[in-house]
Amino acid sequence: MTPPATASTPTRSPEAIRAEREAFYARIGQDNLAPLWEQLHNLVTKTPTSACVPAHWSYNQVRAYITEATDLITAQEAERRVLILENPGLRGKAAITTSLYAGLQCILPGEVARAHRHSQSALRLILEGDGAYTSVNGEKTIMRRGDFVTTPSWTFHDHGNDSDKPMVWLDGLDVQLVAALDASFAESSNDDQQALQRPVGDSVLRYGNGMAPVDWTPAPNKASPLFCYPYARTRESLFGMQAGGQPDPCLGYKLRYIDPLTGGAPMPTMGAYAQLLPRGMTTLPYQCSSGTVFAVLEGEVDVQVNDTRFTAVPNDVFVIPSWAAHTFSVRDDAVLFSFSDRPVQEALALYRENRSGRV
Structure with missing residues (x-):
């Protein structure tokens, strides 16, 4: 101790x-x-600080690279032929936000992405094509554009394309979150494709009609027993909400995907959402503490994130960092899909949002 x-x-x-x-x-x-x-x-810090920055990926531009990738390597060689969407502020970390990974995966007609499983939970949003499939724990799900498909933690899954056209989808995983916890495990199957144990659509029949098997108990991975949320139903719900009242001034008409048996998120580490921005709407400024990845399914959206501006069109992907003030403007109806780590933040009582319009 220094004396006076x-x-x-x-x-x-x-x-x-x-x-x-x-x-x-x-x-x-x-x-x-x-x-x-x-x-x-x-x-x-007084407010969230992040190396994650606003970023926008044009699908028309990236699609050419996807085609080139299919000429360079097969799905079998790559195991998963994916172009990672790297946040410009997080280069080299395979991250789109500080806690999440995203990429664009392509499977050509006749190809199979072999079966494996891992600790990381995964979601798929189908952007292009119709008729390929994902098999999860012995159940095949046929994928169509706009469908939201899940692959819960530690479930064997493989992908295949029995259609006559390429299939492209957006992958979202909690890779960085699992890595931060040093909790990553992975295992390859001995077979490229799983033996099917249930018919196509079995999980929808069991769990998607407001019912469940009488002896149902929650899965150890705490994930929804539904593996596919068809876009046709999502779209019907969004546009049906217009008859029920005015849109939220910050969010438009926004719904969250849920586990139908618990009301929770489809997977415990990632939440998924769909929102309709009605014709002519400009949202009020909005902030939330979960960095969020968006994909445009319908319409065009003018996005302003702090001082960054861009226009996103169908199949484009963009990211808004934690606590970044942003607004959306549309001329015609637009539909957005998004995912984030919000369920984790809510479980830990960390989630915050600002809908005041003042930032």
Whole structure:
């Protein structure tokens, strides 16, 4: 402890004090210690700070790269032939937000992406094509544009394309979140394709009509027993809401996908949402603490995120970082799909939003 200055003890200069402290920090660093007071302002911030930045991927531009990738490598060689959507602020981390991964996957007619399973939960939003499939735990789901398809944690899954055209979808995974917890496990199947144990659509019949088997119990992975949420039903719900009242000034008409048996998110680490922005709407500024990935299913959306502006058209993907103020403007009806880590933040009582219109 430094004694107070006295008449016989000259006051030390700021440079001398700084040098003494830096010497102390270097000395304790050799024993794997560090002074909190030098880092506290970076660790406990008044509002979220993130290296994630607003970004927009034009599907028309990326689609050409996808075609080129199919010429360079087969689905079998790649295991998953995907172009990662890397956030410009997080390059080299395979991340679209600090907690989430996203990519565009393509399967050509006749191809199979072999079966495997992993700790990470995954979702698919079908952007192009009709008739390919995902099999999850022995049940095949036929995929059509706009469908939201899940692959819960630690479930064997494979993809295949029995149609005559390429299929492209948006993948979303909680890769970075699982990595932060050091909880990643993976296992390959001995077979490229799973043996089917149930008919196509079995989970919808069992769980999608307001009913469930009498002996149903929640799965260990806490995921929805439904693997596919058809876009036709989503779209019907969104446009039907217009007859029931005015849109939310910040969100338009927005719905969340749920586990029909619990009301929770389809998977515990990622929430998925669909929203309709009615013709002529400009939303009020909105902020939330979960970085969010969006894909346009219908219409065109003018997006302003802080000082960044762009226009997103069908199949485009864009990301809005945590606590970034943003507005949407549309001329005609537009439908957006989105996903985020909101269920995790809500479970930990961390989620916040600002709908006041003041940022």
